[in-house]
Amino acid sequence: MERVYLFKRFERFWHWSQAALIIFMLVSGFEIHGTYRLLGWQRATTLHQTAAWTLIGLWAFAIFWHFTTGEWRQYLPTTSNMMAVARYYSVGIFKGEVHPYRVTPLAKHNPLQRFAYLIVKLLINPALWVSGLLYLYYAELTRAGLVNFGVRPIALVHTAAAFMMLVFVISHVYLATTGRTPLAHVKAMITGWEDMEHA
Amino acid sequence: MKTTTRVFAGAAFALSLLLSGLAAAADKASDAAHVDHSKFAALQQTFDSGPAVTRACLTCHTRSAKEIHKTEHWKWEYVNPATGQMLGKRHIVNNFCTSAVSNFDGCATCHIGYGMKKGFDFTSEENVDCLVCHDTTGKYHKQQGLAGNPVTKDMEWPPGSGKIIKAIDLRAIAQRVGKTSRVTCGTCHFNGGGGDGTKHGDLDSSLESPDKALDVHMNSDGNNFTCATCHRTDGHQVPGSRYAPTARDTGDAQLRGKADFRNPATCQSCHGQAPHKRDYAARLNEHTARVACQTCHIPTYARGGVATKMSWDWSTAGKRGPDGKPLEVKNDNGNVVYSGTEGNMVWAENVVPDYIWFNGIVKYTVIGDKIDDQSTPVPINRFEGSPDDGKSMIWPVKTYRGKQAYDPVTKMIAVTHLYGADDTAYWTNLNWEKAVGAGMAVAGLPFSGKVGFVATQSMWPITHMVAPASAALKCEQCHASGGRLEKIAGVYLPGRDRDHALWIDLAGWVLAALTLVGVLGHGAGRLLNRGNR
Numbered sequence: 001m002e003r004v005y006l007f008k009r010f011e012r013f014w015h016w017s018q019a020a021l022i023i024f025m026l027v028s029g030f031e032i033h034g035t036y037r038l039l040g041w042q043r044a045t046t047l048h049q050t051a052a053w054t055l056i057g058l059w060a061f062a063i064f065w066h067f068t069t070g071e072w073r074q075y076l077p078t079t080s081n082m083m084a085v086a087r088y089y090s091v092g093i094f095k096g097e098v099h100p101y102r103v104t105p106l107a108k109h110n111p112l113q114r115f116a117y118l119i120v121k122l123l124i125n126p127a128l129w130v131s132g133l134l135y136l137y138y139a140e141l142t143r144a145g146l147v148n149f150g151v152r153p154i155a156l157v158h159t160a161a162a163f164m165m166l167v168f169v170i171s172h173v174y175l176a177t178t179g180r181t182p183l184a185h186v187k188a189m190i191t192g193w194e195d196m197e198h199a
Numbered sequence: 200m201k202t203t204t205r206v207f208a209g210a211a212f213a214l215s216l217l218l219s220g221l222a223a224a225a226d227k228a229s230d231a232a233h234v235d236h237s238k239f240a241a242l243q244q245t246f247d248s249g250p251a252v253t254r255a256c257l258t259c260h261t262r263s264a265k266e267i268h269k270t271e272h273w274k275w276e277y278v279n280p281a282t283g284q285m286l287g288k289r290h291i292v293n294n295f296c297t298s299a300v301s302n303f304d305g306c307a308t309c310h311i312g313y314g315m316k317k318g319f320d321f322t323s324e325e326n327v328d329c330l331v332c333h334d335t336t337g338k339y340h341k342q343q344g345l346a347g348n349p350v351t352k353d354m355e356w357p358p359g360s361g362k363i364i365k366a367i368d369l370r371a372i373a374q375r376v377g378k379t380s381r382v383t384c385g386t387c388h389f390n391g392g393g394g395d396g397t398k399h400g401d402l403d404s405s406l407e408s409p410d411k412a413l414d415v416h417m418n419s420d421g422n423n424f425t426c427a428t429c430h431r432t433d434g435h436q437v438p439g440s441r442y443a444p445t446a447r448d449t450g451d452a453q454l455r456g457k458a459d460f461r462n463p464a465t466c467q468s469c470h471g472q473a474p475h476k477r478d479y480a481a482r483l484n485e486h487t488a489r490v491a492c493q494t495c496h497i498p499t500y501a502r503g504g505v506a507t508k509m510s511w512d513w514s515t516a517g518k519r520g521p522d523g524k525p526l527e528v529k530n531d532n533g534n535v536v537y538s539g540t541e542g543n544m545v546w547a548e549n550v551v552p553d554y555i556w557f558n559g560i561v562k563y564t565v566i567g568d569k570i571d572d573q574s575t576p577v578p579i580n581r582f583e584g585s586p587d588d589g590k591s592m593i594w595p596v597k598t599y600r601g602k603q604a605y606d607p608v609t610k611m612i613a614v615t616h617l618y619g620a621d622d623t624a625y626w627t628n629l630n631w632e633k634a635v636g637a638g639m640a641v642a643g644l645p646f647s648g649k650v651g652f653v654a655t656q657s658m659w660p661i662t663h664m665v666a667p668a669s670a671a672l673k674c675e676q677c678h679a680s681g682g683r684l685e686k687i688a689g690v691y692l693p694g695r696d697r698d699h700a701l702w703i704d705l706a707g708w709v710l711a712a713l714t715l716v717g718v719l720g721h722g723a724g725r726l727l728n729r730g731n732r
Contacts, residue, residue: 034680034694041675041694046479089721094728139485152691156700163707167714174718178725 002196006108014062021055029162075118082111127161237374246369249313249349250325264324266435272311277442281560286442290565294579294601294655295392298614301638305618307347309387314346335377382407384426396505400597401663405503413503415667431463439464446559447592466492491592493662495672499549500661506534506546510600514652516542517629540626552595552661556584566642569610576656586689595661602654608647614638
C-alpha cells in the first residue's frame with residue numbers, strides 16, 4: 001500500500017480549527033435564532049461574535065496560504081470523471097468497488113468535492129460573511145447612510161446561509177467516513193498521510 | 200466589672216461621635232441655604248390664612264407669583280403645541296375620578312393656589328400657594344374639601360362629623376421655607392388618582408426615601424436627587440410634562456453655560472447618546488437609537504412596596520353594607536378592592552410594563568368629546584408612534600383600564616360630581632343620575648338623564664424608579680419568543696420567532712433533515728453491503 005502526504009500542517013490546523021468554529025457557530029447561531037436555549041442568549045451572542053472574528057482571522061491566513069502555495073487550484077471545477085464519481089457514490093460504493101478517482105497531492109479533491117467546496121467558498125461562506133458583518137455593523141452603516149434596509153433582510157440571508165452550511169456539515173461529516181475504512185479520511189486529516197488503494 | 204466599664208465608655212464614645220456627626224450634617228444642610236427665613240421681619244407674624252403668607256413672601260420675591268401664573272401647575276391648562284389640543288386638568292377627562300372641574304373642593308387640594316373653584320381668579324397673586332412646594336417641615340397640609348386651603352383655626356371637618364382638624368402653624372412653616380423636595384412634589388404627584396401610588400405606578404411615597412435598588416438617582420443614601428435635579432426648573436417653570444413628553448432625545452449631554460432649550464429631564468440630557476461604557480458597550484449603545492432607556496432600566500414599576508391601581512370599574516359601585524354605609528372591602532395589603540362609592544379596583548406591585556412605539560405625541564379625550572367606537576376600550580389618551588415614523592422609540596407604559604359612566608344618548612364620557620357635601624355628589628348619595636347631571640351642568644354640557652358605563656383605557660409613561668445597571672433587563676428578556684417585546688412590530692428582533700421568514704426555517708430544517716436521512720440511509724446501505732468488499 002502506498003502512503004501519500006496529502007494535507008500539510010497548516011492545512012490540517014486550518015481544517016480542524018475551522019471545523020470547530022463552524023460547528024460552534026452553528027450551535028450558538030441557532031440559539032441566537034431562538035431555536036433552543038443552551039448557553040444563554042447573551043453568552044451565545046458574545047461567543048458567536050468572538051468565533052466569527054477568530055474565523056475571519058483564520059481565513060485571512062488560509063487565503064494567504066492558498067495563494068502563496070498555489071493550493072487554490074485544488075478547487076478549480078472540472079467535469080472530467082464527475083459522472084464516474086457520482087456513479088461510485090450511488091452504486092459502486094455498495095458493491096465494494098474501488099473509488100474511480102485517483103487522489104494525488106496536486107489534485108486531492110475529486111470532481112464532486114471540488115464542486116461542493118467551491119459552492120461553500122464562493123456562495124455559502126461569502127453569504128455568511130457579508131451578512132454577518134452587516135449584522136455586526138448595520139447600525140454604523142445605517143448611520144453612515146450606506147445601508148437602508150434594516151436588519152431583517154440581513155438576518156434572513158444569514159439564516160438561509162447558515163442552513164446551507166448545516167447541510168454541508170452533515171454531508172461532509174458523513175462523507176468523511178467513506179474512505180477505505182470509516183476513519184481513514186479522518187486519520188489522513190489528522191496525520192496528513194492518506195493510504196492509497198489501487199484499482 | 201472593668202470590662203463592663205470599658206464597654207460602656209466605648210459605647211458612649213461611639214454615641215457621642217454619632218451625635219456630633221449628625222449635628223455636623225444638620226449644620227451643613229442649613230449652611231447650604233443662603234438665608235435664614237426665620238430672621239426676616241415679614242415672617243415675624245401670625246398668619247391667619249394661606250394668602251396672608253403669600254403676601255409676606257411677595258414682599259421679597261416680587262416676581263414669583265407672576266412666574267407661577269404662567270405655569271401649568273397654576274393654570275391647570277396646557278395647549279399641546281404638537282396637536283393644538285387644549286389639555287390640563289380643567290379640560291381632560293380621565294379614568295380615575297373622571298374629572299376635576301366638577302370636584303374642585305376636593306381636587307383643588309393639589310392646586311398650587313388657594314380656593315380654586317369655578318370662576319377662580321387666575322390673576323390673583325396672593326392666592327398662589329408658596330408653601331405647598333417650599334415647605335421643609337413636612338407639617339404643611341391642605342385639607343381636602345377646602346379647595347386647597349390649609350386649616351388655620353381648629354375646625355370640625357367634615358361639618359357635623361365631630362372630628363376636629365387641628366390648625367397648622369403657618370408662621371413656623373413660613374420661617375423654614377426652602378427648596379422643593381421629593382416630599383413636597385410627592386404631596387401631589389405621589390397621590391395622583393386619589394391615593395398613594397394610585398395613578399402613575401412609578402411615583403409613590405416609597406420615593407420619599409428610596410434605596411438604590413428602587414431608584415439609582417433618588418437613592419437617599421447616594422445620589423439623593425430631588426425631583427428638581429432632573430426637572431431643572433427655571434422661573435418656576437417645571438420642565439418634563441407628560442402632556443408633551445420627550446419620547447426621543449437625540450442630543451448629547453447638556454453642557455453648563457451652553458444655551459440649550461431641550462427638556463432637561465430626559466436621560467440623554469445627562470447621559471448623552473452612548474451611555475454604556477462597560478460590557479457590550481457598542482452593542483448596547485446601538486439600542487439607544489430605537490429603545491428608550493426606560494425600557495431596559497426600569498424592569499418593573501411599583502417596586503417600592505406601594506401598589507398601583509391597574510383598573511377601576513365604576514359600574515359596580517353603589518353597594519351598601521349591613522350598616523347602611525357604603526360597603527368597603529380591602530385585600531391583605533390594605534388596598535381597597537371594592538368600595539360602595541367607587542366600585543371594583545385592581546392593584547398590583549412590581550408590575551412589568553407594556554411596551555409600545557411612542558413618538559411623544561399624546562392625544563387626549565377631553566371633556567365633551569363623543570365616543571365613536573365602543574368595540575375596543577375608549578382611549579382616554581392615545582400614545583402615538585410607529586416603527587417607521589423615524590421619531591418613535593420603544594417605551595414602557597402603564598396601561599390602566601377603567602369602566603366609567605357615560606351618557607349613552609349624547610355619547611359623552613360623564614363629568615361626574617363625586618365630591619362635596621351636597622345632595623348631588625355621588626360619594627354622598629350614590630345616585631349616578633344626580634351626580635352626572637350635576638357634573639355635566641358644571642361642564643356646561645347636555646345630559647340626557649341616562650347613565651351607562653363604557654370601558655376605557657389610559658396609558659402612563661414609565662420613567663421613574665430607574666434601577667441600578669445591574670438590575671437592567673437582560674438580553675434574553677426581549678430577544679426571545681414571548682419576551683417583553685413580543686408585541687412590538689416593525690423591527691427584527693434576533694431570537695424572536697415571529698420575525699423569522701417561515702419558509703426559510705421550514706426549507707432549512709427540511710433540507711437538513713433530508714440530508715441527515717439521506718446520509719444515514721447511505722451509511723446503512725454501505726453497512727448492509729459490506730460483505731461485497
